[in-house]
Amino acid sequence: MTVTITEAGNTNKLELTTSPHLHNQWTTKKVMWMVVAALAPSLLAAVLFFGIYQLLIITTAVVFAVGTEYAIQTVRKQKLSVVDGSAALTGLLLALTLPPNFSLSSTAIGSIVAIGLGKQIFGGLGYNIFNPALVGRAFLQAAFPVAITTWSTNKFAVDSVTSATPLAAFKFDRITAGLSEMFLGSTGGSLGETSALAILIGGIFLIAVGIVNWRIPFSMIIGMIVFGAIFNFIDPVKYPAPLFHLFAGGFLFAAFFMATDWVTSPVTNKGMWIFGFGISFVLIVIRLFGGLPEGVMYSILFMNAFVPIINRVTIPKIFGSVKGAAA
């Protein structure tokens, strides 16, 4: 989330990266709709792989997220911020982390929790500590553990018998899915996470237009490859190859769309590196040694909690200041 301040007609003379100053060309509204646009390939992939019903899940999630925000802000007599699209985006992100053919009433509960407990209870946009979409997802995981790990078969799946996600297949049955399948997305999994290709198109678009800082996804990917390679080197039978980790589960989706959330990620460059590596490390520990096959949601929520500390210890030195001198 690099934010640059540029005087009109004066390109990049002054670049500050520490505080969350908004670039004057970016309004919250514009950014949110850009992210929605970047999610379009993943949305298409979800409908293509799992059927038209998935549009209902997505619509339900968005409608209830926006509705909850509207209701809470009306009750608390606050200025309505529904039009800025942030609630809609939260709903959309939540829907893309849900399994195909998930029940609509549970989706609605997830959206209400995401906005109500994940965002508005802290005071609204900009005040929340944890990524709201992931709070909603975590609530659903704890409330309906069976439904949320019931995966429908991908329409393009090579092996049509198994609908398990590549991670679950590896964890419980030691079956490794093919890399090309995982890259294109013809495996089991949540709506938006199966196709690495669709995620990369959207993610690179966001980096190119400058909404997402490349450091967080990049450090997460580097971290995953390094940690994955270390364990793969120790025991190739027990621990899968680093590329498998990269394309399996929700890792890439989370790297580009979840971890990069402006509000809940560090603001300093150094902090972003720490944040990204931290997520990868927690994730690999959960995936290899935990009870659950996937843990990218928990690892991001876990690192979200450290963001204030990371920000504090990575404050860049003020130019010209002397160590130890009074400010």
Place this chain on the structure above:
Amino acid sequence: MVKQVPLSKEFLKGLWEQNPIFKQVLGMCPTLAVTVSAINGIAMALATTFVLVTASLLISTIRKLIPNQVRIAAYIVIIATFVTIVDLVMKAKFPELSKALGPFIPLIVVNCIILGRQEAFASKNTPFRALLDALGMGAGFFIALVSLGGIREIIGSRTFLGIQILPDAFEPWLIMILPAGAFLTLGLMLGFANMYTDRKKRIEKESLIEQYKRVSKVEISMAQEGI
């Protein structure tokens, strides 16, 4: 020192105004841990109330005999005695309930509601007032635990006191009977309780200001008329 507080107040204050859970936020460990169902909440509240009432009564009776320096030690021994009695009776007569409440019965010894009431109230008041106070606090604890356990049981397993009240079509939210559900429910309940108190305070303040304005208006008009 003459007490001005009416006797009814000694009992009623524990229900809401100084409710041990919602207002004093004491005794969180048993509150969060055992309230997976309403019946657990009832058993825990009754056990705690029994210990609270007997300990308060005894301690306020012998309050003048206990030297100040060893009062905490004396209170703890007395409380621990009653807790052990409850524990043994439950194990002997209600083994199922004792199993469900697990290690939380012995932990009543260190429940801060009990020690707090001895130190803050029973050691300074007559046995009758201490009894009313303990009953009030116990009732407040009971209300909090049963409502918390009831909400968690209804949403988490569709039942209330073991009887199914929500239809099968409602998929139970398992999170409500997990520890996370305890924190979420209690947090939201505390939030709403505070909201209610704040609103009441604000309305009181506004009506007081109104009243003052009216009074001063009358005074001014009286002054103008030269009375």
Place this chain on the structure above:
Amino acid sequence: MNNVVKMILTLSIIGVVSGGLLSRIDNWADPLIAANQKAQTEEAIFKVQPEAQNYEPVNIAGIEAYKVSDASNNPLGYSLVYSGNGFQGKIRLMIGLTSDLEKITALEILEQVETPGLGTKVTEDPFRNQFKGLETLPQINWVKGINPSHPNEIQAITGATISSKAVVAIMNVGILKMRKLQKEGKI
């Protein structure tokens, strides 16, 4: 000095009174508690060996075991208590085994702290009934999502694979131990 004496005296009196009271209550409660525990164990022993009429505890190294027999004292098999790690904590269970250790008569879960609503399904009938008449040779296996096709297979609970696996693992380890002891002629 006077104050110190008063302090010691007060605490001593409280201690003695409380100790005396507790010992009286314990005298009353202790046999009742022991009876409760015995009744619970007995109930479980006969639940896992439905045809049994008598039982006697046997002394086997490290295993809580009961030899059961029918009304005319013909040995039927064993009721065995095993424990091991589940998903979140210890699982303690009792199984009934035939004398040749080749068939399970039934399973009871005595203690568990699994996830409510999920892992706790191991205590419910649909899961436990799968073990009735299950063969233990060469060992108990579990399958997921499909119906068991072998006489030594059970189906794991959806969403609670780890708890199901843990129960099976505890039983396999325990049965193996018994088989080894039988080979050595110790039982």
